[in-house]
Amino acid sequence: MNEKTITLVTGGNRGMGLEIVRELAKAGQTVILGSRNLSKGQEAVKKLVDEGIQAGVVELDVNNPESVVKAAKTIEDKYGYLTSLINNAGAVFDFRQKPSEINLDDVRKDFEVNYFGLISVTENMIPLLKKSSNAKIINVSSMMGSKTEALNPESEVYNAVAVGYQSSKAAANMYTVQLAKEFKRENLPITVNAIDPGIVATEFGGATPEQVSAMGGKPVDFGVARTVELATDFDNKDTATFSNTHGKVAW
Numbered sequence: 001m002n003e004k005t006i007t008l009v010t011g012g013n014r015g016m017g018l019e020i021v022r023e024l025a026k027a028g029q030t031v032i033l034g035s036r037n038l039s040k041g042q043e044a045v046k047k048l049v050d051e052g053i054q055a056g057v058v059e060l061d062v063n064n065p066e067s068v069v070k071a072a073k074t075i076e077d078k079y080g081y082l083t084s085l086i087n088n089a090g091a092v093f094d095f096r097q098k099p100s101e102i103n104l105d106d107v108r109k110d111f112e113v114n115y116f117g118l119i120s121v122t123e124n125m126i127p128l129l130k131k132s133s134n135a136k137i138i139n140v141s142s143m144m145g146s147k148t149e150a151l152n153p154e155s156e157v158y159n160a161v162a163v164g165y166q167s168s169k170a171a172a173n174m175y176t177v178q179l180a181k182e183f184k185r186e187n188l189p190i191t192v193n194a195i196d197p198g199i200v201a202t203e204f205g206g207a208t209p210e211q212v213s214a215m216g217g218k219p220v221d222f223g224v225a226r227t228v229e230l231a232t233d234f235d236n237k238d239t240a241t242f243s244n245t246h247g248k249v250a251w
């Protein structure tokens with residue numbers, strides 16, 4: 001590709017988002033770290049600068065429409081376009097609640113971030129992605145959103161219960177498929193894919209990385225490997241896929 005690769009990563013201030021920013025910047029991309037709290041984002045950028053890595057930062061709360069619109073305007077003014085959008089921001093509020101007693105407010109919070117927020121960011125960044133000749137949207141989903149895996153006793157997510165979170169990721173998967181099909185029908189050069197990072201040692205859901213590691217969680221660089229692979233492969237025109245480091249994941 002002749003044009004410079006400009007990538008926005010939502011939820012880039014910590015966890016896998018920060019690692020994605022780090023690895024894509026190292027790969028030579030111009031990376032914009034989205035953070036709902038600007039000072040946390042700036043701290044993360046400073047950490048990268050200390051490692052010799054440059055990244056931009058933009059305030060971006062996926063749940064706040066004003067923040068999303070403002071972030072798109074800031075990116076347009078400063079960079080002009082986007083090549084890649086990595087929808088990584090995510091949260092879980094209903095972990096281990098019984099489906100028969102689930103707290104609806106928690107389910108709504110899951111959907112606010114993982115589904116409505118993802119759509120809001122995507123819609124606002126599409127005009128910038130359309131200015132690129134070869135663009136990508138990568139949605140950081142989860143095997144937890146796969147109904148096939150939830151029904152598979154051999155699966156690592158078989159015993160996990162977080163129905164609000166799982167449904168919000170399943171919904172984001174359907175958005176991935178439908179958006180990919182729309183772009184394909186319209187011959188737009190924007191691929192849309194979902195990835196599953198696996199179970200990864202971050203602070204996700206309020207755990208500590210050490211706790212998740214002790215339960216078999218993988219290191220952060222493993223968790224981002226599939227995203228980084230897709231985000232750096234501009235010859236790959238696959239769209240409407242759901243994959244992880246092992247290959248295809250059942251929807």
Ligand SMILES: NC(=O)c1ccc[n+]([C@@H]2O[C@H](COP(=O)([O-])OP(=O)(O)OC[C@H]3O[C@@H](n4cnc5c(N)ncnc54)[C@H](OP(=O)(O)O)[C@@H]3O)[C@@H](O)[C@H]2O)c1
Nearest residue numbers: 011015016036061062063088089090142199200202203204
């Ligand atoms: N860890 C796992 O085992 C695992 C497995 C499968 C999928 N995933 C997915 O991987 C993605 C990254 O998770 P992680 O493990 O890196 O978790 P994490 O360390 O908890 O990071 C989550 C990121 O999302 C941000 N975020 C949450 N709500 C937001 C909002 N309203 N607006 C903008 N940013 C928001 C957080 O910002 P703050 O710092 O401001 O809270 C943080 O930067 C998520 O989509 C998650 O669902 C994780």
